[in-house]
Amino acid sequence: MLQIRFLSRIQCCGIRGFITGMLLLSAVRLGAQTDVGKFKVPDIDENGVMVSLMTGESARMYPQKPMEITRLTMEFYEEDGETVKLKITSPFCNYDSRTNSATSEEKVKIEGPQYTITGEGYVFEATYSRLEIQNNVKVLLKNLNLKTAHSGKVTP
Numbered sequence: 001m002l003q004i005r006f007l008s009r010i011q012c013c014g015i016r017g018f019i020t021g022m023l024l025l026s027a028v029r030l031g032a033q034t035d036v037g038k039f040k041v042p043d044i045d046e047n048g049v050m051v052s053l054m055t056g057e058s059a060r061m062y063p064q065k066p067m068e069i070t071r072l073t074m075e076f077y078e079e080d081g082e083t084v085k086l087k088i089t090s091p092f093c094n095y096d097s098r099t100n101s102a103t104s105e106e107k108v109k110i111e112g113p114q115y116t117i118t119g120e121g122y123v124f125e126a127t128y129s130r131l132e133i134q135n136n137v138k139v140l141l142k143n144l145n146l147k148t149a150h151s152g153k154v155t156p
Helices: 002-030
Strands: 034-036 039-044 050-056 058-062 065-077 084-096 101-112 115-125 130-141
Touching (some): 065 101, 101 130
Antiparallel strands (some): 034 058, 039 050, 115 130
C-alpha cells in the first residue's frame, strides 16, 4: 500500500515527491522519527527547468504524521528557471506530503518583485497554489508608479 502511494507521488510531484517519498519510506521502515539536517528539494519540470526549490535548516519526519520543518524557504522561479519570482519564508511549519500542504502558527513572509506580505499563522496548499495568512497581515507595495486619482473637479 505504501509503495503504491509512493509511486503515484513520484508521478504527480516530480523530484519533490521522490525525495519526500524516500525519506518517508526510511522513517516507516525504522518505525520512528527520522531527523534530517539542512536539505534542498528542487522541483524540476519535464524540460529540466527549475520550477521551485524548497530548503530548510532541518526536518523531522514521523510515520503517518506531517513532517516538521525548521527555517523553511520556498522559492518559485520564472520560466527561465533562474529568476526568483516569489519567495516564502517561515521559521517553522508542518508539511504533509500526502496533501502537499504546509501549516503553521508561526510568522510567514512572502516576497515578490513589487510587494512584501507578512503575517502570522498560515495554510499553504501547493496543489492549488494557495496561501492563506490568518493573523496580523501586512502588505507593502513597492515601485508601483501610481498616479493620483483625478476626480474631474477643478479646484481654484
